[in-house]
Amino acid sequence: MNKLIIIGNLTADPELRTIPSGINVCTFTVAVNRRFTSNKDDRQTDFFRVAAWRQLGENCSRFLTKGKKVCVIGEVSARAFEGKDGALRASLEVTADEVEFLSPREPQDAPARPSGYQPQPAPSGERRPQQGQGWNSSQSDGMGGTAFGDIAGGFSEITDSDLPF
Numbered sequence: 074m075n076k077l078i079i080i081g082n083l084t085a086d087p088e089l090r091t092i093p094s095g096i097n098v099c100t101f102t103v104a105v106n107r108r109f110t111s112n113k114d115d116r117q118t119d120f121f122r123v124a125a126w127r128q129l130g131e132n133c134s135r136f137l138t139k140g141k142k143v144c145v146i147g148e149v150s151a152r153a154f155e156g157k158d159g160a161l162r163a164s165l166e167v168t169a170d171e172v173e174f175l176s177p178r179e180p181q182d183a184p185a186r187p188s189g190y191q192p193q194p195a196p197s198g199e200r201r202p203q204q205g206q207g208w209n210s211s212q213s214d215g216m217g218g219t220a221f222g223d224i225a226g227g228f229s230e231i232t233d234s235d236l237p238f
Contacts, residue, residue: 077149077167079121080175081105083141089134099130101137103145103167123147125169133172142175 087101100122107117123145125133137143147169156162 075148076146078144078146079103079105079167080142080144081121083137083139083143084120086139087134087137089130097127097130097134099125099133101125101133103143119165121145121149122164122166123169123172124166125172129169129172133169136174140176144171144173144175145169146171 081103084102084104087099089097089099091097103121103123105119105121107119109117124130145167147167149165149167152164152166154162154164
């Protein structure tokens, strides 16, 4: 089984691109600090390249930015490449199965409410039924309707005070 869990911070803004088959992929790098320090009290950091595909990648591109803390769960693979200086280097790449956004939401990330939205307070003087009281379908007006009146289509009008909760 190949499963890796890392928690760290993005080193740069994620990049979203679409491959020729039309599938979206988002790539970003996560810096993970090790728990221990060397003798010189230098913290060691590992860098993981992450690829998030399809909807997960679109969400990462939309909500993540440089410095945000994330938890990534996925498969890891090591890749060798030649650096600009000609030296052989290695890169750890993760194909993300899950990405949890750990940094708190910023106001611009919050879902937008409809224009002119105003939360409505409960009407004053509204009578709520006591426990054990409420609307009972057996309350008939003797004419085929309920005690609350007959509405077109055979439905009866009920109010909040008719509900048992």
